[in-house]
Amino acid sequence: MPTLHDFFANKTIVVTGAASGIGAALASVFAELGSKVAICDIDESALAGVAKVLRTSHPDMTLFASGLDVSSQADWQTYLANVATHCGHIDVVINNAGIEGSSQPVWASDDDVLKRVMDVNFYGMVYGSKAALPYLTQRSWAALINVSSIFGFVAPPNTADYCASKFAIRGYTESLRAELELVHPQIQVHLVHPGGINTNITRLAQSQKFKERFLTTEPKAIALHIATSIMRNKARIVFGNQAIKTYIASRILSLKWLSKLTGKEIAGLGMEEDYRTDHEGFNVKK
Numbered sequence: 001m002p003t004l005h006d007f008f009a010n011k012t013i014v015v016t017g018a019a020s021g022i023g024a025a026l027a028s029v030f031a032e033l034g035s036k037v038a039i040c041d042i043d044e045s046a047l048a049g050v051a052k053v054l055r056t057s058h059p060d061m062t063l064f065a066s067g068l069d070v071s072s073q074a075d076w077q078t079y080l081a082n083v084a085t086h087c088g089h090i091d092v093v094i095n096n097a098g099i100e101g102s103s104q105p106v107w108a109s110d111d112d113v114l115k116r117v118m119d120v121n122f123y124g125m126v127y128g129s130k131a132a133l134p135y136l137t138q139r140s141w142a143a144l145i146n147v148s149s150i151f152g153f154v155a156p157p158n159t160a161d162y163c164a165s166k167f168a169i170r171g172y173t174e175s176l177r178a179e180l181e182l183v184h185p186q187i188q189v190h191l192v193h194p195g196g197i198n199t200n201i202t203r204l205a206q207s208q209k210f211k212e213r214f215l216t217t218e219p220k221a222i223a224l225h226i227a228t229s230i231m232r233n234k235a236r237i238v239f240g241n242q243a244i245k246t247y248i249a250s251r252i253l254s255l256k257w258l259s260k261l262t263g264k265e266i267a268g269l270g271m272e273e274d275y276r277t278d279h280e281g282f283n284v285k286k
């Protein structure tokens, strides 16, 4: 088995959502491993900060940093064309960018939030995968990595919008994987299911207690695990606080028990108020 450095040196790695959290940690890990790194994010000023740190710590690295809203299909074409020009080729694309949902029960949540979550988390991954394939098929080895979640296995209360996007990523990627296995087996397709990772994903007031309780694994740890899993061609990557336990529970428990258990897990997270409040068209109080 080669070392991680031998394996990834001079390969071009594209990471979306790289201005923060898991994406920033991936960029840093692949820079350490001698890769050419192409990063993008909708938050251009935070991305510039990450690029500055990378350039300072790795002055000789090949780095391409540019703003990209992953939910814009046309911008994907331009972005990857620019990466290919700057880096020469594209070997690995990691569709990591994502946002949280409303963190509210279905009857209290806004459909515009659901649409945005699907646009960024699901369609961002779709556009990224389709735009990447023409580049990846040119290589003798390549990898496409789509970041789902443990909420691509189980669906607790107050996560319907987020879970819809993460289950969809899983279904789409598993099918794409089976297709490429038939025609381009040299392209590895991986699904990442992070558990609770200590990042900035939870920006809403109602999700802060969830963050405190669950988001405890450091982003660097999952970034290293992802790199190792790509090298070892491990298709499903399950890592982080509560991840393995949740994955196993989703495989062995009935839906009835999963619903009960996930309901218990979110008790005391300050979300109960939504269940005591009437919403238009949905009367909670009896």
Ligand SMILES: NC(=O)c1ccc[n+]([C@@H]2O[C@H](COP(=O)([O-])OP(=O)(O)OC[C@H]3O[C@@H](n4cnc5c(N)ncnc54)[C@H](O)[C@@H]3O)[C@@H](O)[C@H]2O)c1
Pocket: 016, 017, 018, 019, 020, 021, 022, 023, 040, 041, 042, 043, 068, 069, 070, 071, 096, 097, 098, 099, 120, 124, 147, 148, 149, 150, 151, 193, 194, 195, 196, 197, 198, 199, 200, 201, 202, 215
């Ligand atoms: N943190 C966790 O516990 C956890 C658990 C499971 C899955 N995930 C997934 O991991 C991925 C990374 O999340 P994170 O935890 O590092 O969050 P984060 O908020 O720290 O980083 C996400 C990055 O994506 C960027 N982004 C948001 N919308 C974008 C868009 N339209 N186009 C381009 N970039 C955009 C943000 O600006 C941010 O820099 C997400 O897909 C998330 O759903 C995270």
